[in-house]
Amino acid sequence: MNYKIPVYRPNLTGNEKKYVNECLxxxxxxxxxxxxxxxxxxxxxxxGVAHSAAxxxxxxxxxxxxxxxxxxPGDEVIVPTFTYIASVNAITYTGAKPVxxxxxxxxxxxxxxxxxxxxxSKTKAIMAVHLFGLPCAMDRLLSICKKNNLYLIExxxxxxxxxxxxxxxxxxxxxxxxSFFGNKTITTGEGGMVVTNNPDLHDKVMRLKGQGLSKxxxxxxxxxxxxxxxxxxxxxxxxxxxxxADQFLLRKREIAQLYKQAFLNSGIIFHDEFxxxxxxxxxxxxxxxxxxxRDDLREMLKRNGIxxxxxxxxxxxxxxxxxxxxxxxxxxxxxxxxxxxxxxPDLKDEEVNLITxxxxxxxxxxx
Numbered sequence: 001m002n003y004k005i006p007v008y009r010p011n012l013t014g015n016e017k018k019y020v021n022e023c024l025x026x027x028x029x030x031x032x033x034x035x036x037x038x039x040x041x042x043x044x045x046x047x048g049v050a051h052s053a054a055x056x057x058x059x060x061x062x063x064x065x066x067x068x069x070x071x072x073p074g075d076e077v078i079v080p081t082f083t084y085i086a087s088v089n090a091i092t093y094t095g096a097k098p099v100x101x102x103x104x105x106x107x108x109x110x111x112x113x114x115x116x117x118x119x120x121s122k123t124k125a126i127m128a129v130h131l132f133g134l135p136c137a138m139d140r141l142l143s144i145c146k147k148n149n150l151y152l153i154e155x156x157x158x159x160x161x162x163x164x165x166x167x168x169x170x171x172x173x174x175x176x177x178x179s180f181f182g183n184k185t186i187t188t189g190e191g192g193m194v195v196t197n198n199p200d201l202h203d204k205v206m207r208l209k210g211q212g213l214s215k216x217x218x219x220x221x222x223x224x225x226x227x228x229x230x231x232x233x234x235x236x237x238x239x240x241x242x243x244x245a246d247q248f249l250l251r252k253r254e255i256a257q258l259y260k261q262a263f264l265n266s267g268i269i270f271h272d273e274f275x276x277x278x279x280x281x282x283x284x285x286x287x288x289x290x291x292x293x294r295d296d297l298r299e300m301l302k303r304n305g306i307x308x309x310x311x312x313x314x315x316x317x318x319x320x321x322x323x324x325x326x327x328x329x330x331x332x333x334x335x336x337x338x339x340x341x342x343x344x345p346d347l348k349d350e351e352v353n354l355i356t357x358x359x360x361x362x363x364x365x366x367x
Contacts, residue, residue: 003306004306056228058177066125071151077123077124078125157178203215251347256284266363285339
């Protein structure tokens with residue numbers, strides 16, 4: 001279906017075509033070329049991290065984080081069940097076991113108390129997933145990791161421009177991942193980034209993403225690696241997108257404020273920020289009273305040409321992860337009652353007003 005207002009649409013009106021044409025003219029279109037190093041350098045500068053490694057997508061970025069830390073069979077990694085499935089699948093790729101925890105009702109982020117209940121002698125890492133652009137409770141997670149000698153991985157797929165106490169997420173844990181899929185704040189089509197302040201972890205990631213190539217000998221591969229490299233064309237798009245990142249983030253914040261004001265005292269709960277937590281509003285999401293109302297609202301908006309999407313189904317409800325736990329009431333509530341609304345940078349004020357007016361009128365009719 002072609003929606004009049006999609007849930008997301010990338011803005012490609014900057015230097016994307018110019019930089020891609022430079023790649024084509026130079027014939028550097030694969031995993032070598034100056035845009036790759038440029039994108040990595042500029043991304044490090046933008047987020048304030050020491051090292052960045054561009055990769056082919058956000059899922060492999062998470063996989064590389066785990067591999068660089070030496071996580072594998074026999075290990076456990078604690079992860080929120082309320083997350084996109086890539087966070088969980090990447091743990092499974094390594095042979096480690098994902099251990100699910102519930103979410104906090106106010107922020108929707110990983111619940112530190114539940115983390116502490118789930119730590120065992122096999123636990124090797126905690127994965128903090130900064131969902132929808134709001135950061136997790138990083139001080140608490142750092143304290144738990146230090147107390148139990150655990151690694152802290154940040155999944156920042158949805159969190160470019162997100163800050164925890166004035167620190168950009170991805171710079172706080174041991175190693176972190178970003179995604180540049182087409183619906184992310186900046187996109188390369190498909191793409192990701194692994195970032196860390198640890199030079200040894202960065203060197204490991206660089207080798208792992210390039211088939212395990214030795215640093216000092218051509219075509220000599222002394223560890224098992226992967227072809228997880230980003231192309232120069234994708235990096236060229238990324239450089240152009242990063243030039244406009246601040247503009248995108250500002251507009252997303254404006255859109256979020258329009259939604260927030262419209263839904264005041266309506267019974268619709270807007271996913272907002274809290275003190276010390278700077279929300280980047282990757283997606284504007286809301287909670288309604290129950291699953292039936294959520295589905296009815298989505299269907300009504302669909303009839304009016306407006307695309308929405310549900311929040312994530314908790315991973316423990318998926319057939320492939322059933323048997324990994326059942327007591328996650330907040331995660332299940334979020335998965336049943338949440339709606340993600342259009343929030344792309346080119347969304348017009350009058351389009352936001354149309355969406356909110358339709359939703360509020362529908363609620364009034366049901367009252």
